[in-house]
Amino acid sequence: MLTISQLAAYAGVTVRAVRHYHQIGLLPEPERDASGYRRYSAGAVVSLVRIRILANAGVPLSQIGQMLEADASTFAAAVEEIDRQLGDEIARLEASRRQIAQLAAGDRLALAPEVITYLDRLRDIGVSERVVAGERDSWILMSARWPDRVREWMPGKTAQLDDPQLIRLYRILSEIFESDTGDDARLVEAADILASLAEQAYRSGEIDLGEVAQDDLPFDLLDALAVEADPRVQRLLNLMRERGWDGLARLERLAEPPT
Amino acid sequence: MLTISQLAAYAGVTVRAVRHYHQIGLLPEPERDASGYRRYSAGAVVSLVRIRILANAGVPLSQIGQMLEADASTFAAAVEEIDRQLGDEIARLEASRRQIAQLAAGDRLALAPEVITYLDRLRDIGVSERVVAGERDSWILMSARWPDRVREWMPGKTAQLDDPQLIRLYRILSEIFESDTGDDARLVEAADILASLAEQAYRSGEIDLGEVAQDDLPFDLLDALAVEADPRVQRLLNLMRERGWDGLARLERLAEPPT
DNA sequence: TGGAGGGTTGACGCAGCGTCAAGGTCAAGC
DNA sequence: GCTTGACCTTGACGCTGCGTCAACCCTCCA
Known part of the structure; x- marks a missing residue:
């Protein structure tokens, strides 16, 4: 007759595990000796090993x-099911590992490499870290909403950075948000450039985002994010409204531009 | 301002998950509106997505x-550690999958193929299912104790099944344990054959099990297992003692064989 | 004005044990 | 006979990442 620790040792498990198996009814409780100790037969060892x-x-x-009680075909079916689940679990972990x-x-936020390239281009152009961080957060939101589309858009976005007007806009924005003043003149300048760019895009039909444009929330979020990052963005939004444009991340012509 | 379900939907998680992140302090609790609802800013979306x-x-x-707060090198070290753990976990699951x-x-108890072959040979020889089941359980115990050695032993064990004496022994044992009587004459016959086989093995020096013989417990367990399966085995053990042998799974010559 | 569909906190459940806590028991040495 | 250390007992909480009630409040729309 074996004690619980002898039984456990033979099967290579802990005493706690054996008691757990008793609790869940997997291994039957054996007889107790006079002092209440569990005493195991050799059969229990076989059961535990199995x-x-x-x-x-x-x-x-x-x-x-x-x-353990099933017939061969039930057993085989169960085995197959377990194997499938193991396979799924392994696949999940491997996906995690790729992530x-x-x-x-290198890219600490799992942004697509195209986005990383884009952000690096911004830095090269002289955009401040604060504004780049804002862009980065924006692209995190975009990537969450349209994980696949973002990679398609980036080449176009990156190409736009060759436009001297856009470069100038980004530099002005950098100056604004690096300073602590409410420099309205700069904001007006930025709004003018932005309106001009929007006008060009609108005329060239570039502004069409397809079904993406149906979903307002992400763009609203992006604008809100910018305002949160710096309240002066709200001023910019107001200035754009005066110029007949609504929004920032996605510019929409207002129904009736003010005269 | 977003409600919790809008936030959750954007990040592709459940509301419960968001609340859980609040509970463990991973995502800061936002302000509440007049009615106590959580109201989220765009920044919260970025945090959640990250x-x-x-x-x-x-x-x-x-x-x-x-x-999320770590510097680049700390981050890289943490990433490496996580990757290692993922690798370990994958390896464990793959080991399970091989098992x-x-x-x-085919073998429903994960016995080595050599053991399965051995058990099949027993059936061919005409050994009853009950005795084969006993043998199987014995090899489960042996495999648990010496997982690697068992495969080495099986060819020898299987070869022994060519010995007509051993075949006869197994057949007699099968008859005994299939019947409901306490057929002592049969038991005596079995004991005689077993003693004779033991004597041969002893003289040929075959009985040496090396360091395996140092460990009594498994052999005691095997004998106990047999007795549990059928109390008549105890009679057989007694008969063997009378013939100067102790045990069954491992026969040991008694210090002073009775006269 | 009533009902559907939000939101709130609180609590248990899941898998497979690890790990105290607070004792009772056994075998061995003095 | 007594102490000591190793082993046994039950009971209960902890871990991971939420899912899933329960019981109740708030908002919005027909």
Whole structure:
């Protein structure tokens, strides 16, 4: 007759595990000796070893009982199901591992490489870190909403950075948001350039975003994000309204531009 | 301003998850509106999306907070650690999968193929299912104790099944344990054959098990298992003692054989 | 004005044990 | 006979990342 620790040691498990199996009814409680100790027969060792064989193969404890009693075909079906689940789990972990490899590869926020390139171009142009950080957060939101589309858009966006007007706009915005003053003249200048760019885009039909434009929320969020980052953005939004444009992340011509 | 369900939907998580992140301090609690509802800013969306990026990469929630604040090298070290853990987990699951493939491959108890072959040979020889089941359980115990050695032993064990004496022994044992009588004459016959086989093995020096013989417990267990399966085995053990042998799974010559 | 569809906190449940806590028991050495 | 240390007992909380009630309040629309 064995004590619980001898039984556990033979099967290579802990005493706690054995008691757990008793609790969930997987291993029957043995007789107790005079002092209340559990005393195990050799058969219990076989039972426990068989339980561990299945458990080590990834079978959930809750199914082991049935599997030990099942006939061959039921058993085979269960085995197949377990294998499928293991496969799924492995696939999930491997997906995680690819994700984390991306994180390790340098871009700490798992943005698509095209976006990283775009942000680097902004820095090259002389855009301030604060504004770049704002852009980055914006693209995080965009990537969350349209994970696949973003990569298609980036080449176009990056090409636009060759436009001297756009460069000038970004530099003015950098100056505004790096300073602590409410420099209205600069804001007006920025609004003028932005309105001009919007006008060009509008005339060239470039402004069409397809079904993406149907979904207002992300663009509202982007504008709100910018205002949160710096309240002076609200002034800019107002200035754009005066010029007949609504929004910032996505500019929409107001129905009736004020005269 | 967003409600909790809008926030959750944008990040592709459940409302419950968002509340959970608040509880563990991962996402700061936002202001409440007049009726006590949580109201989220656009910045909260960015925070939540960033949390999910790390979580999807397999980073435990408890570490995400630190990682979002960490500098580049700390971040890289953490990423490496997570990747290692993911790798370990994948390896464990793949080991399970190999195990379960063995189970699916036919032997329902993950015994080595050599053991399965041995058990099949017993059946061919005419050994009863009950005795084969006993043998199987014995080999489960042996495999648990010496997982690697068992495969080495089986060829020898299987070869022994060519010995007509051993075949006869197994057949007699099968008859005994299939019947309901306490057929002592049969038991005596079995004991005589067993003693004779033991004597041969002893003289040929075959009985040496090396360091395996140092460990009594498994052999005691095997004998106990047999007695549990059928109390008549106890009679057999007694008969063997009379013939100067102790045990059954491992026969040991008694210091002073009775006269 | 009533009902559907939001929101709130609080609490249990899940898997498989690890890990105290607060004792009772056993075997061995003095 | 007594102490000591190792082993046994039950009971209960902890861990991970939420899912899922329960019981109740708030908002919006027909």
